[in-house]
Amino acid sequence: MAVCQVTDQNFEQEVLQSDIPVLVDFWAAWCGPCRAIAPVIEELAEEYQGKLKVCKLNVDENPVTPGKYGIRAIPTLIFFKNGQPVESITGAVAKSTIEAVISKVLGA
Amino acid sequence: MERELDLVIVGGGPAGLTAYIYAARARLKTVLVERLSPGGQVLVTDWVENYPGFPEGISGAELMEKFSAHARTLGLEPILDEAVGLTVDGELRLVHLASGRILVAPTVIVATGASPKKLGVPGEAELTGKGVSYCATCDGPFFRDEVIAVVGGGNTAVQESLFLTRFVRKIYLIHRRDQLRATKILQERALDHPKIEFLWNTVVTEILGQEKVEGVRIKNVKTGEEEVLQVGGIFIFIGIKPQTEWLDGVLAVDEGGFIVTDSEMRTSLPGVFAAGDVRAKACRQIVTAAGDGATAAYMAEHYLAERRKT
The missing domain is CATH 3.50.50.60 (FAD/NAD(P)-binding domain)
Incomplete structure (x- = not known):
């Protein structure tokens, strides 16, 4: 499954009401580290297909949701489970670091 | 293998x-x-x-x-x-x-x-991503019209401060020495900039705030005087x-x-x-x-x- 694009409009439906845990990558075009992490996010979307939904939210085009979750830095990755944020990672980190958090989110 | x-x-x-x-x-x-x-x-x-x-x-x-x-x-x-x-x-x-x-x-x-090096002061780790930043291009736009602090005196600190002036209302540039290390052309631009106020001989001792950065405690290394600055963000460029x-x-x-x-x-x-x-x-x-x-x-x-x- 490819990375899904979420917006302020469909965030509730795509993320909060998802049956499986969701990873949301808050990003923007002007953010270098967001570009750096993008291929890793795509790989994760493939590898965890069916277990974890992987989405991206452009903070420039969708200001409401980042405001709601207090985003003051990007890239920020937030993991949602049953409509609640359960874990988050700030900054461009290695794939193995993200995978460690994924195991925690999927395992718990 | x-x-x-x-x-x-x-x-x-x-x-x-x-x-x-x-x-x-x-x-x-x-x-x-x-x-x-x-x-x-x-x-x-x-x-x-x-x-x-x-x-x-x-x-x-x-x-x-x-x-x-x-x-x-x-x-x-x-x-x-x-x-x-x-x-x-x-x-x-x-x-x-x-x-x-x-x-x-x-x-x-x-x-x-x-x-990037960390400052190593209380509040820094807890508030990273909540107003503590090491990347101006990533996080600058989240501080539109706010008052922020920048720490450092080298090229990165000065160049990124100049970049941040596009978004913020005011920058306190906090440097532990009494002059900048940055290359001269950058110094000239920063020293003349109306949005940048320099705090010389000053170090940050604590970053304050619960959910997000609300201020920084600073100390003048010459006089020992302490003060709290109300800022919504702190960008750290100390090497x-x-x-x-x-x-x-x-x-x-x-x-x-x-x-x-x-x-x-x-x-x-x-x-x-x-x-x-x-x-x-x-x-x-x-x-x-x-x-x-x-x-x-x-x-x-x-x-x-x-x-x-x-």
Whole structure:
């Protein structure tokens, strides 16, 4: 499954009401580290297909949701489970670091 | 175990990518490991105006895209993984990756670069991403019309402050000395800027706030006087630390952890070279990193040729 694009409009439906845990990558075009992490996010979307939904939210085009979750830095990755944020990672980190958090989110 | 590689390059910033270009043109069988996509620290640089060939300047991200594109024309397919160890097996050097994969070659170029230093004060770790930042281009737009603090006095601190003036209402530039270390052209721009107020001889002792940054406690190092500044964010640019923990003492490093090399990029371990910001040296620039990368690849090629003779 490819990375899904979420917006302020469909965030509730795509993320909060998802049956499986969701990873949301808050990003923007002007953010270098967001570009750096993008291929890793795509790989994760493939590898965890069916277990974890992987989405991206452009903070420039969708200001409401980042405001709601207090985003003051990007890239920020937030993991949602049953409509609640359960874990988050700030900054461009290695794939193995993200995978460690994924195991925690999927395992718990 | 994978065999028959000539060279493993660890790190995909300007040094690693340049090394790849030179190694590929020398027809060395080369792989490049990068934990993210190639680009390195330059990706967070808003504007590069000292890289020759770009008289109008170029964004850090765009410059690195050009480096990557150049390397891709020579077959670059970066391995997106993190190097976690370097070991020796006779003539071979083994690069261990986080995924468990092991890359084996007679030569290795370490170009893992550096990352921003932390202040090490209370509140810093807790509020990172909530107003504490090390990347102006990433996080600057979240501080529109706010009052913020910037810590540091070198090129990065001054250049990024100038960038942040586009968004914020006011910047307190906090520096522990009584003058800037930044290059003169940047100093001139910052000292004249109406949005930047300098706080000299001053250090940050604590970052305050619960859910987000609300202020910083500062101290004048000359008078000992303490004060709380109301700021919504703090950007920290106080230098870099080398990414050498993964080497676990296999290579000789200086007191700051930077890898010690000779002028030909040779480290203390034969067949292993270091290039770019990770190396102990005086001048850390994109252009010097690229130069190091070229030298390291050239020396790796020579090392391999000498080895084949014996």
